[in-house]
Amino acid sequence: MPDETKTVPSFPDASIKKAESALPLRSVIQITPDGGAEPVSFATDELTESVKNEMKTLEFPDDSGVLTPVRRDQTKREQTYAFKTKEPGKINQLFGGVNKIIDAKVRIWRLDPKDAPGTCRAASEEFDASVEIDGDTKYGGDYEAVGLKITSLKTGGAVEWYWQPKLTPAA
Numbered sequence: 001m002p003d004e005t006k007t008v009p010s011f012p013d014a015s016i017k018k019a020e021s022a023l024p025l026r027s028v029i030q031i032t033p034d035g036g037a038e039p040v041s042f043a044t045d046e047l048t049e050s051v052k053n054e055m056k057t058l059e060f061p062d063d064s065g066v067l068t069p070v071r072r073d074q075t076k077r078e079q080t081y082a083f084k085t086k087e088p089g090k091i092n093q094l095f096g097g098v099n100k101i102i103d104a105k106v107r108i109w110r111l112d113p114k115d116a117p118g119t120c121r122a123a124s125e126e127f128d129a130s131v132e133i134d135g136d137t138k139y140g141g142d143y144e145a146v147g148l149k150i151t152s153l154k155t156g157g158a159v160e161w162y163w164q165p166k167l168t169p170a171a
Contacts (some may be wrong), residue, residue, distance in 0.1 A: 002028040004059065005096045006031060006122060006123045007162070008012075008109070008120060008122065008163070008164050009019045009061070009107070009123060009124040011028050011120065012028070012030040012039060012041045012107075012126070017075075024149075025043050025044075025045060025111060026039060026044065026045050026046060026047065026110070026111050026113075027043070027044050027045075027047040027108060027109060027110050027116050028042070028043050028044075028108070028109040028111070028120070029041070029042045029044065029047070029083065029106065029107075029108050029109075030042075030102045030106065030147075031033055031101070031105075031129075031150075031151070032093060032104055032105045032106075032110075033094065033102050033104045033107050034103045034104060034105075034164055038092050038093075040090050040094045041090075041158045042083070042087065042090060042148070044083040044084065044085060045082045046083060046084070046107045047081060047082070047108070048082045048083065049079070049080070049111070050078075050080045050081075050082070051077070051078070051079050051080075051082050051123065051158070052076075052077070052078045052080070053074055053077050054074070054076035055072045055073065055074055055075065056070050056072070056073050056075045057071070057137045058070055058072070058073070063078060065089075077134070077158070078152075079151070079152040079154075079158060079159060080149060080150060080151045080152070081106075081108065081149070081150040081152075082134055082147060082148065082149045082150070083147070083148055084146065084147050084148075085145070085146050085147075085148060086144060086145055088146060091133070091146050091148075094130065095132070095133070100132070101130050101131065101132040101155070102130070102131050102132075103128070103129070104120065104128075104129055104130075104131050105126050105127070105128060105129070106124075106126065106127055106128075106129045106131070106137060106150055107123060107124055107125070107126045107127075108115045108123065108124040109122070109123045109124075110122045110123070110124075110161075113171075119162055121160050121163060121164055122161055122162065122163050123161070124159050124160065124161050124162075125159060125161075125162070127152055127153075127154045128152070128153040128160050129150045129151055129152050129153050129154075130150075130151045130153060131150050131151075132147035132148070132149050132151075133146060133147065133148060133149075133150070134147040134148055135147040
């Protein structure tokens with residue numbers, strides 16, 4: 001459930017405005033690698049969120065001896081986000097030109113189609129994550145496309161989202 005008590009921060013990067021005019025912008029992702037590196041921001045028209053839960057069921061026999069579930073407990077949760085970027089230079093900036101997994105802090109802005117250009121009403125908290133290049137990379141043709149996968153390393157529950165009824169202008 002979105003939290004209306006926290007303010008959605010402005011978009012992180014001026015280059016996002018340039019991307020906004022080139023594609024139907026739906027999400028902005030800011031990745032800050034651990035170790036003091038500069039944050040890198042991506043704009044994308046498609047973001048896939050995946051949540052996988054593993055549950056364990058506690059069962060006890062009922063009056064007739066049939067095992068009946070009496071409680072379910074979550075034993076594992078994996079929350080991931082995936083998107084493609086058409087900005088290979090930013091991939092090199094983020095990974096240093098090496099295909100690897102990095103630890104980082106991530107914040108995601110999800111734009112509603114009804115939001116005015118340069119505005120956003122929903123953003124995630126900044127959360128710990130691992131970031132990796134995901135899938136095939138296409139070189140040549142009309143553009144290069146690189147997939148990134150973000151896996152939440154947040155402890156103590158799911159990534160929280162903030163919502164505000166008033167629109168936040170881009171920086």
